[in-house]
Amino acid sequence: MSVVINSSRKNIDDSLYILNNDNALSLVLPEIADTSYRLNTQVSNYDPLEQYVSQIAKFHSSRLNLSNNKTSCVEFSIVTPTVNQCNIIYDHHNYEKINKKNSPICSIIASLSDYTHKFLLTDINHQQYKYKHFDQSQNKLFLFKKHMHLVFDSSKYHGFIGALSHDNIDTRNPYLLINLWSYPLDNIPYYSSQNVASDCDVPMKFTDINSPTATRIIETSCLNYNFFDRLLYNSELILDDELMKNISAVNSYSTHRIIMKIKNESEPIVSTRDSPEVTSDKKDNINTWNIDEHIYQDKLIQETNQFDGNTVLLDLTKNNYTLLEKFVYDTAIFHLSRLNIHDMEHHYVEFWCKSKFDTHALHVDCDESLKMKGEYEYPLLSCVTYLNDVPGCPTIITNVDMDCYKYKEFESQTELILSLPVHNKQITFDGSFFHGGTTLDDNQPMDERYIIAINFWKTKPNDVEYYKPNTDNVLDNRSQFVRDNRIINLREDITDICSINVCNDTINYNLFNDILYNKKSDACYRFNKFIKTTTCNKSHTFKFILDNSIKEDKKHADLKAKYGGIMDDIRDIQYNDTNLKYNNRFLQRFSFPKIYSADMCRYIINESEKYATHNGGWTTSRHSAYPTTDLPVDKIPSIFGIILETLKTIMKRISISYELHNDMTIDVKDLFVVKYSHDAQNHLEMHKDGSTISFNILLNESCEFEGGGTKFDDGLTHHSQQGDLFIHSSRIDHSGLPITKGIRYLLVGFLDITI
Ligand SMILES: [Fe+2]
Numbered sequence: 013m014s015v016v017i018n019s020s021r022k023n024i025d026d027s028l029y030i031l032n033n034d035n036a037l038s039l040v041l042p043e044i045a046d047t048s049y050r051l052n053t054q055v056s057n058y059d060p061l062e063q064y065v066s067q068i069a070k071f072h073s074s075r076l077n078l079s080n081n082k083t084s085c086v087e088f089s090i091v092t093p094t095v096n097q098c099n100i101i102y103d104h105h106n107y108e109k110i111n112k113k114n115s116p117i118c119s120i121i122a123s124l125s126d127y128t129h130k131f132l133l134t135d136i137n138h139q140q141y142k143y144k145h146f147d148q149s150q151n152k153l154f155l156f157k158k159h160m161h162l163v164f165d166s167s168k169y170h171g172f173i174g175a176l177s178h179d180n181i182d183t184r185n186p187y188l189l190i191n192l193w194s195y196p197l198d199n200i201p202y203y204s205s206q207n208v209a210s211d212c213d214v215p216m217k218f219t220d221i222n223s224p225t226a227t228r229i230i231e232t233s234c235l236n237y238n239f240f241d242r243l244l245y246n247s248e249l250i251l252d253d254e255l256m257k258n259i260s261a262v263n264s265y266s267t268h269r270i271i272m273k274i275k276n277e278s279e280p281i282v283s284t285r286d287s288p289e290v291t292s293d294k295k296d297n298i299n300t301w302n303i304d305e306h307i308y309q310d311k312l313i314q315e316t317n318q319f320d321g322n323t324v325l326l327d328l329t330k331n332n333y334t335l336l337e338k339f340v341y342d343t344a345i346f347h348l349s350r351l352n353i354h355d356m357e358h359h360y361v362e363f364w365c366k367s368k369f370d371t372h373a374l375h376v377d378c379d380e381s382l383k384m385k386g387e388y389e390y391p392l393l394s395c396v397t398y399l400n401d402v403p404g405c406p407t408i409i410t411n412v413d414m415d416c417y418k419y420k421e422f423e424s425q426t427e428l429i430l431s432l433p434v435h436n437k438q439i440t441f442d443g444s445f446f447h448g449g450t451t452l453d454d455n456q457p458m459d460e461r462y463i464i465a466i467n468f469w470k471t472k473p474n475d476v477e478y479y480k481p482n483t484d485n486v487l488d489n490r491s492q493f494v495r496d497n498r499i500i501n502l503r504e505d506i507t508d509i510c511s512i513n514v515c516n517d518t519i520n521y522n523l524f525n526d527i528l529y530n531k532k533s534d535a536c537y538r539f540n541k542f543i544k545t546t547t548c549n550k551s552h553t554f555k556f557i558l559d560n561s562i563k564e565d566k567k568h569a570d571l572k573a574k575y576g577g578i579m580d581d582i583r584d585i586q587y588n589d590t591n592l593k594y595n596n597r598f599l600q601r602f603s604f605p606k607i608y609s610a611d612m613c614r615y616i617i618n619e620s621e622k623y624a625t626h627n628g629g630w631t632t633s634r635h636s637a638y639p640t641t642d643l644p645v646d647k648i649p650s651i652f653g654i655i656l657e658t659l660k661t662i663m664k665r666i667s668i669s670y671e672l673h674n675d676m677t678i679d680v681k682d683l684f685v686v687k688y689s690h691d692a693q694n695h696l697e698m699h700k701d702g703s704t705i706s707f708n709i710l711l712n713e714s715c716e717f718e719g720g721g722t723k724f725d726d727g728l729t730h731h732s733q734q735g736d737l738f739i740h741s742s743r744i745d746h747s748g749l750p751i752t753k754g755i756r757y758l759l760v761g762f763l764d765i766t767i
């Protein structure tokens with residue numbers, strides 16, 4: 013078995029997602045505690061557990077760009093949590109054979125219970141563990157709640173911890189563990205469900221909850237050598253009072269991740285009450301919120317309707333507010349305090365209202381006065397509240413920042429959010445990314461779309477006046493609201509954002525060019541059909557993600573309709589060679605005797621040696637991974653033409669052997685004469701060739717050497733006679749057996765199938 017040492021683990025992002033909470037997996041949990049299973053990808057009918065596993069695995073494989081050939085095995089188990097026992101995940105079976113701890117590409121844990129587990133992910137790998145190199149600068153603690161799942165690098169030490177004295181892990185609250193492996197774990201059984209298989213898909217929705225606002229940073233000097241030594245070697249958790257206090261103080265409702273940074277003793281302590289210095293990717297900074305139904309709905313719309321003119325600042329020091337001011341004040345206090353911002357005197361709240369749909373002009377929120385001078389200062393956070401239902405006129409939020417806009421780097425854009433206006437919905441995002449209003453079809457009522465937009469600032473935006481309510485207003489607009497009596501309640505809607513994968517017909521360069529430069533009003537009509545047909549029918553916010561595999565799957569399905577099952581065989585041999593079905597035709601090997609006469613063989617050898625003598629010898633570095641001593645045929649004019657002539661016969665044999673369709677072309681990627689000698693390169697170790705099909709023809713008589721032959725990973729060994737053609741798939745591991753005496757010459761070809 014080949015072991016793929018994957019380098020893709022660097023992509024694993026320790027990200028958290030929420031699963032569709034309409035489906036309580038815990039209710040259908042079978043009794044499989046602490047046993048590992050493999051997901052059988054050949055089965056079409058999954059029970060609910062298998063569906064969960066398969067959908068989670070598929071979602072993350074696609075999101076992390078782990079193509080099919082990297083994730084060739086999905087292992088899963090239901091695990092009972094143990095406390096303070098940190099470990100890494102590795103292939104135990106393989107460890108016994110190769111004495112090396114191979115870990116999965118990534119692991120995913122999914123919470124199945126209401127209990128909030130504390131999950132510690134250290135930055136310590138096995139080498140560092142072994143040699144006690146415990147100088148990692150930061151470790152992460154996840155507050156792991158129901159329906160959450162976490163994607164993490166399990167080659168780092170991790171485990172559930174009981175951080176506080178009242179933390180008792182209830183072992184009746186198991187979790188689901190999924191490991192994505194880059195090679196098949198043959199020793200693990202396939203899962204065969206005890207349940208009745210259900211043939212309807214469990215619709216599953218994944219909500220990204222990695223916004224910087226859900227992360228807290230705590231500095232601590234507690235996570236020192238002694239801490240890790242006790243935890244990793246003795247399963248003892250020693251936290252100092254300060255860290256315990258800081259963890260307890262974190263609001264576990266809105267915070268999912270605590271980054272515990274090692275405090276540099278020479279620097280002052282950063283209190284957890286300071287604004288978070290979160291440097292995570294800005295792109296994920298989008299959250300939606302629900303405002304509880306309140307009695308001021310209609311009045312707020314009326315007051316919004318009266319608002320005209322430019323943006324204004326809210327005076328945060330007044331004691332009495334109008335309804336609009338109070339709404340902005342309550343919103344500001346809610347968001348600033350969840351961001352751990354309490355020094356209101358150093359923060360500014362800018363707002364404005366709109367009562368109708370306003371152009372297709374996308375923009376960034378910035379200090380407009382500085383912008384005139386070409387300088388950009390952005391707010392901490394932007395917030396839009398919708399006061400009425402206008403689902404056909406959504407807000408677009410892109411990941412395009414000013415640089416990306418200026419240089420039109422739209423090829424790198426793979427996502428776009430559409431936020432549909434429904435009353436009492438609020439969306440917060442990073443206003444330094446282009447955003448604005450759009451429509452989903454021609455017949456949208458443009459005149460009644462009430463929104464209140466608010467920006468939170470750390471520096472005072474220039475030339476923005478403080479708001480002065482119009483007291484002559486016909487409305488009862490007196491300042492009747494006392495500052496400290498809250499009139500609205502906000503709750504995060506963690507399941508609102510629905511991810512929809514689309515192909516490059518939908519998200520492409522032209523889309524961004526159309527919405528940002530051409531201001532095409534119909535550019536977003538294309539999204540309407542997805543919103544109308546999605547299964548996320550409770551969602552009002554949609555994240556469209558470019559997924560190139562959709563097109564590939566469609567192309568594959570079309571080709572399969574035309575050519576039949578051979579397309580599966582070709583795809584699997586090309587991209588999924590570690591998990592081939594036993595009946596893949598390319599596992600077959602074929603031998604055809606005496607394709608070349610003895611004279612032809614001798615002529616090729618002689619001409620090759622002659623060429624080598626006059627041209628600096630045989631080459632030894634043409635193939636980077638598994639170099640052979642060889643000469644490319646196209647460099648030797650005296651044999652090139654004659655061999656080309658014979659290729660027709662060889663291709664025909666290949667085509668007939670694997671039943672290739674007449675329309676399929678076989679391309680020659682490489683054609684060369686190889687020389688194995690007992691006193692120079694005498695063998696070639698186990699390898700795959702970099703093509704789809706390989707062939708070789710033995711050029712000298714088998715009595716001229718001892719040893720040799722092609723040995724395959726599955727146990728077969730083939731010995732040719734002079735002039736015999738031997739055909740095999742390049743993707744089956746094979747080796748050239750050592751020559752113990754004499755010289756062995758082969759003509760070798762690497763071929764691809766193109767359709
Ligand atoms: Fe804006």
Ligand SMILES: [Fe+2]
Nearest residue numbers: 699700701746
């Ligand atoms: Fe080979």
